[in-house]
Amino acid sequence: YKTRALVIATGAMGRPPTFKNEDVYLGKGVSYCATCDGAFYRDSEVAVFGNNMEAIEEAAFLTKFAKTVHWITSQDPKFETDEHAADLLATPNVKHWSQTRMLSVEGDGEGVTGVKIRKKGAEEETLEVEGVFIYVAGSKPITDFLTGGQVTMQDDGGVAVDDEMCTNVPGVFAIGDIRNTPFKQVVVAASDGCIAAMAIDRYLKGRKTVRVDWIHQ
Template sequence: MSEVYDLLIVGAGPGGLAAGIYGSRAKLKSAILDKNAEPGGQASTTDEMENYPGFYKGTTGPGIMKEFADHAKAFGTEFLRGTVDEVDFSGPIKKVHTQQGDTYESKVVILSPGATPRKINVKGEAELRGKGVSYCATCDADFFVDLDVVVVGNGDAAIEEAMYLTKFAETVTIIVIHEEGNLDCNKASAEKAMKNPKLKWVWNSTVEEIAGDELVEKVVLKNINTGELSDLETNGVFVFIGTEPHTDFLKGKVELDDRGYLVANDMMETNVPGVYAVGDARAKYLRQVVTAAADGAIAASAAEKYLSELETLQNDVLDVSKEKPVILAFWAPQVEESIDSIAIVDKVVEEKDGAVGLVKLDTYRAKKTATQYKVSEIPTIVLFKDGKDVGRIEGAKNITPDAVENILKESVEV
């Protein structure tokens, strides 16, 4: 059993690495757990990268991922090796178990397990990946200016990416398994695609092989009606038949959508307090290195505030309330009446000459604590004794000197 981390990040893709940078820089004890010896996730399989901001002259996926990792290490992020097969998010301390038999504990877990494009699993696909075989038009279209490419797939993503490719390529040929005119994409996209002069169509067909010497030179197509094989010369093959998030180990532990992607809000929070989701395994619009890095930065920053709230609640409220009653006052600077109410509470507590504690929380900065204690009206005061909330007063009109005195007498006999 390891010591308890502040921040344990599962997955060393760009989202996880960015979270490590931001977490460690915020002086959180942070670690990244990944199954691979080299960090980077899918980004590390990209030979050339031209669309990451600041690298217009180009860089490599492995190169920029090494810079990410070195950056995280420089701030003190610890790197751990292991394949996660079980998690326990039920308590305040999260537990992550690996196939290798290790268990790691952390106050916060950031999930960055990644996703991989679905493969067509034909001869030549793996060997020519990054050498003409691609799964991302946004990443690689610029390499095929005035060349001929093939798109495999006919769903929304495939047709949208194919139309995007027409801005660069000379021709884009879409290989469709269905009868002529029958596409899986939405009707509006289908109609638009059919009118695009740069798009060509091969119907009732699948790709049997991708061939080439060093670079893609052709695909071998099979007509599913006749079984006939034919060659189609091309410079590139773009495969868009969906992606697969690596979230099997999270089923039943955190909310997933119907495709298995992690569901998170704009602060990267999942439905489990203290668990965040970033990167390609999160349900999102665009899966790129830059968006994964942004996810990681947001998650680590949100986690820092979450941990700060927990620390304040535990140290200044729950622990202190074991010695004397503590009033936790929820207010907001933009709610003027809450300022007056807090002044009333302040005065009553001051008259108790140290027998009662007072902690004031701005609900905008302490949303988690406000949610935890079901604060629906500002101002609200909650009284704690022996680590438990034992009474409350809600609303400015109800927070009077007599009401505060009464709740203290009734609840803790002060």
Template structure:
């Protein structure tokens, strides 16, 4: 029996682990195949407080993990296949560990960025290919940038990146954009943004120092073209990692966990959610860490109250 099991080891899960370990709750943290989450694919993090010279994503996650271990947090690698939340203690089926039980659970499984699946894309993540404009836009000052996508997030990223790049080209495989009218109008009014609509991305081209171009096909003519570029931002959405929950937790239309506003409390008492798995707006390391702190405090308070109720019941039965 574990007091708390944390699922996921990004900034949210690791911060929750630090707080719970310091409270002597000895949390068990289950890390999946990508310990540290999306931040481990980021070569340089310059906007996390406390690192004036910047820090690599893997290094930041490693330091947070060591901090949690220092206070007694236990880490185990496995894949959570299913959770039974019908009653407490909760039961987890974990590949490689068997069945585990916990009085409370913190879900910090994050959201996975959607990729195009084209040639050269995965190999150049962190070498010019990114899914986060606010994370990496600064590195492309005065350079040519491509944003791939046609939704609100693509328009938002294109506008943001225009602060840095000499030119921002929006590439979309459709002739029409899916973005809301207000977002489209804002992007079209931006003099730094140019358009390559009705073009299908085919492959990322890179040299020794990183990305140099994007191969596209004009859907109307069938002709292929190489667009010279220094940075490519894929903005086709994110998928929250919530399928393993089996519909037991309330989510929004996009699959993000719904929490009580101002808390990390879900619809299941004793289950909390933090980080990108419940945040489809900010998706930053610092906001994820903040919500991890909130989840730990919410969880600690829940366990204290549950223990008090249990002790009261025992006392009454003895009278």
């Protein structure tokens, strides 16, 4: 096939389930997006598993809604280099479970009722929570078909684009999670698509600038 313009929008591939029953309760209390689902857990007990920046930011967002945010980390955060973790733990409704493994998601068939954990040197116990937000690294942009080296990639594995979603190859654009943007929201991907569409219109018609709806004088 031949085309004058191409949009790459293959997204990112999620990781396989890490914890027992994680897949069973996905959408029934298990979530990977606090920004999307946090408001459903107003005045509830929730757990956040993860020791990366995404987990910290999402846990901080959940503090606006949840009664208690149980932040579970398998290792201690590096407070001397990560002020974000320190800020999170300074929030009154955050309880930190450090050096703790999450073993499984517990539920009653209808939804999440808790998570089974084991703190280092202690026995297993169950935290009663209604929501579990899991942030384990593993989701990667689907770029395995871009093996020829023509399209420039970022160090984090995403496709590199400019402000108009254009790659280094003229006429080739990339939008959505394949860019590995930290803002993994549907509205962001849709915005990428709109920007790319306007840029493609400019590109195909040979204009120097995009056609806009209004101009501020």
